[in-house]
Amino acid sequence: MAPQPVELNLTIRPQRRFAIIDIAELIRQQVGDELRPFRKAAYCSFHTTAGYIEQGTSKRLGHSRKQIDPFIRAIQKIFPYNAGYFHDRMQLRDELSEGEKEREPVNADSHLTFIAAGLKNCVTYIHRPEEPVYFIELDGIYKHYVRSRHTAVMAYNRTEIVQRSRVEIPVYGSHAIDAFNLKDPRYGLFATLAERLRQSGIDKGCIDIRLAPEEKHVGMTVNEYETLLMRNDLPQALSDPLRYVLQRGKRLLRHPASIPGKMHAYAAYDSLRFYNELLDQVPVGRSIIDRIVSVLSTPAQRILRLKRHIRLLVSDSPGTGADRILQGTYQSPILVQHQPAAGGVRTLDITLRRFV
Incomplete structure (x- = not known):
């Protein structure tokens, strides 16, 4: 008889702001070979500035910290720390108390790096026990505050499709580049998902959107x-990535005062200098730098490394919450468009799967 899916919950205390942590190694330390019989494993981060790289990306980077580290640092150079982001202007954060503003980290760069690097809240790996699974921490320490990070792991052998459906999300707005919070109660998406999960009888599984x-x-x-x-920093980065980088990251260049005022008129000049700086400072390989700069030099034609698919894990474990969807306090599925939708509607395909 095949073993039933297993769920583990791990707590991580990062030692520095940016860290690459092998979750597979932590699992071996805590439970030994308990997950070895399973063919697949899903990994879920509960955070918005710490997540996972997909197995295919990890493979292309040799499953190696020595390759992953400079790849992430290349993205961090595009979004420098404390570079005047709106998100970091605490005087504008009316939703925070004065005490919360003191503890709130300056971390817009980490959010943007998370998105630009294609990090995910949830990834699924073909389970190879000796192969590393890297949790990428982008904001582990702020001032003297050390974060406590949480991640869940579900090991299983296969999935069964329980239900498929299609939903429409209204995305009316006057902005060409806009972001929409799919967790907003006005869409009714999460209420619908909770009801379908209740009817499905899924104990452990996932929702594919x-x-x-x-x-x-x-x-x-x-x-x-x-x-x-979402309404200022991200749209500015997407509308004209090269201009955004040069404005936010002037210190990357040797002579900031010489940057021309009309960025587009000198786009080739600026991008060439930026390209050479990255090659000199980030030994990640020309092909990866080429891909990064190609995104920067073609405004609004590609949304960095945003995905067409996200996954949310489902659990019957105590403390999960009434809807049984594993998610952190500040996590929301977000739809980002860089051209208006025809008819003001976006269509999503929803699949509920059971882990067995």
Whole structure:
């Protein structure tokens, strides 16, 4: 008889702001070979500035910290720390008390790096016990506060499709680049998911949310839907990535005062200098730098590394919550478009799966 799916919950105390942590190693330390019989494993981060890279990306980077580290640092150079982001202007954060503003980290760069690097709240790996699974921490320490991070792991052998459906999300708005919080009660999406989970009898499984094939100029991520971040910082980065980088990261260049005022008129000049700086400072390989700069030099044609698909884990474990969806306090599925939708509607395909 095949073993039933197993769920583990791990707590991580990062030692520095940016860290690459092998979750597979932590699992071996805590439970030994308990997960070895399973063919697959799903990993879920409960955070918006710490997440996972997909197995395919990890493979292309050799499953190696020596390759992953410079890849992430290349993205961090695009979004420098404390570079005047709206999200970090605490005087504008009316939702926070004075005490919360003191503890709130300056971390817009970490949110944007998470999105740009294609990190995910949830990834599924073909389970190879000796292969590393990296948890990428982007904001582990702020001042003297050390974060306590939480991640869940579900090991299983296969999935069964329980239900498929299609939903429409109204995305009316006057902005060409806009972000929409799919957790907003006005959409009714999470209320619908909770009811379908209740009817499905799924103990452990997942919800796959995928953009319909016909949807264009749009992507998804799971992150914090904070107004200044999503309505100011992210749209500015997407509307003209090269200009954004040069304005936010002038200190990357040797002679900031020589940057021309009309960025587009000198785009080739600026991007060449930025490209050379990255090659000199980040030994990650020309192909990866080429891919990063190609995104920067083609405004609004690609949404960095936003995905067309996100996954949410489902659990019957105590403390999960009434809807049984594993998610952190500040996590929201977010739909980001860089051109208006035809008819003001985006279509999502929803699949509920049971782990067995």
